[in-house]
Amino acid sequence: MRVLHVLDHSLPLHSGYTFRSRAIITAQQASGLEVRGITGLRHGKAGPPVEAVDGITFHRTPGGASGPAGWREWREVARLAEAIVALADEWRPDVLHAHSPALCGLAALRAGRQLGIPVVYEIRAFWEDAAVGNGTGREGSFKYRLTRALEDEVVGGADAVVTICEGLRGDLIARGYPPERITLSPNGVDLSLFGDPPAPDPALAAQLGLEHGPVVGFIGSFYDYEGLDVLIAAMPLLQERLPGSRLLLVGGGPMEADLRAQAEASPAAGAIRFTGRVPHGEVERYYALMDVMAYPRKASRLTELVTPLKPLEAMAEGKLVAASAVGGHRELVRHGETGVLFAPDDPAACAAALADLLEDRSGWNTLRERGRAHVRARHDWAVNVSRYQAVYQDLLGRRDRKGLRGGPTQAHAGTRG
Structure with a gap:
């Protein structure tokens, strides 16, 4: 099975985000999966278009996005979606596994529908709350509400959803999403x-x-x-x-x-x-x-x-x-x-x-x-990584039973309620 992780940024940058990504991918490789990562325009570190770091292959989205707020983000989504589709023509992943923020999820949904492959969306934090926490946003502002709305759109459109903790999972359930659609994959260490x-x-x-x-x-x-x-x-x-x-x-x-x-x-x-x-x-x-x-x-x-x-x-x-x-x-x-x-x-x-x-x-x-x-x-990744395997196998089994291989995915197979 081939899994493409869609990421905001990655190694060689160092952050809690990149270390979790490394741990997931490394553990999945050790379990026998073929795994790569692709980053959007916000990766922000100069480097080759394809880069191997710590035994992981990362593909970078080419080009840039400019314009006023709103337009710029939609252009980012479009560039990343195009890059996913271009890579898929060569490498042919079975699953797209997108990680928050919602811009990564939106790009994966767009590409997944075009490619006819399922999309898993993983929420590590609600980025509107993270912006409040780091002082770059204000709770209840237009940007806060827009970011939350985009998150809801991705959660509603994804074939499966993963969160890193019960707090996030409980919040999504309170919004009306069925508990059975949301898998927990807690933070862990290698x-x-x-x-x-x-x-x-x-x-x-x-x-x-x-x-x-x-x-x-x-x-x-x-x-x-x-x-x-x-x-x-x-x-x-x-x-x-x-x-x-x-x-x-x-x-x-x-x-x-x-x-x-x-x-x-x-x-x-x-x-x-x-x-x-x-x-x-x-x-x-x-x-x-x-x-x-x-x-x-x-x-x-x-x-x-x-x-x-x-x-x-x-x-x-x-x-x-x-x-x-x-x-x-x-x-x-x-x-x-x-x-x-x-x-x-x-x-x-x-x-x-x-x-x-x-x-x-x-x-x-x-x-x-x-x-x-x-x-x-x-919290050992060598053990926890099996949670993803179960999600992937379920999605691929559902797709094959419905005769969706090679055709467009049911984009709203996992909508609310």
Whole structure:
């Protein structure tokens, strides 16, 4: 079976989006499928028209799209659809597997109808909510409502729908889509990439001033919804109970300047370290310095509905996890079993949870073992990839039974209700 993944962007760019794509495709290849990816015009990184990265073949959409908002996006959809059809003439995929945003889904629907092959649409987040979360959109605006409407059009037209978590699935069901049409494929990690964690590097610890005291850490992008300002505000309270505690923030993003200014003005300024962005290959060296990984996401529609990847990676690394009790975290972390949860948007609650965890080391090994076991059981891509196989086989079986091979797909075979 051949599967073409339709993507907004991909490796060699590094993001949670591209790492999930890599994990899915790598696991599918290992299972015996023939798999490629194609990116739209927003990939935005110069390179050859066909590019092999980490053993994966990616095709790039040629050309560009210009014009006023609205027209530009429709031209993007048209360019990507044309590129899918052109590639299909050569490679002949059996299934198009499009991933959010809706522009990728619309292009896949257009191409799938022309080619007569089924389309799977996977939602990783509602992009109108993601825009609100990263400060580029406003809830209820015209753009917000338009993006949501486009999502509904793709969900209604796709032959099957996949979401990464129960929050997103539940929201679609509340909109009127039948539960049986929506498959869950949760965030996961490639456990083959996680062996025994490296020992802390004394030279790096000394360079950062982290030789003594427990270290709370965060590795990722500095968006407002991540709640890092809450974590910085919690540090003076944490130091009242654990004077030697330190905070290590690795990464960067739109909030970096504000967070650095907040840290400089904090009574705990001397205990807070920023590294800036580090090469992906160096991340494990920083993980090794951290005792507890903190994820203080703020309560919002985005964080209530969407599960992040980082806590799973931390569990796979054998790290302790402390996270705010938003919906996305509650799907991943069982309080007292695989990590600890605390009230969101509350520095005092954050500080208390961290202090309780850091003061009582007797349960650390059990939490770590349960965290890694949880990832192995429910979030290992080598296992989870079978969920897609079942969806593909069902769609191809339905198509063949209805005599649709070689003809146009039933574009609305999976509409609402």
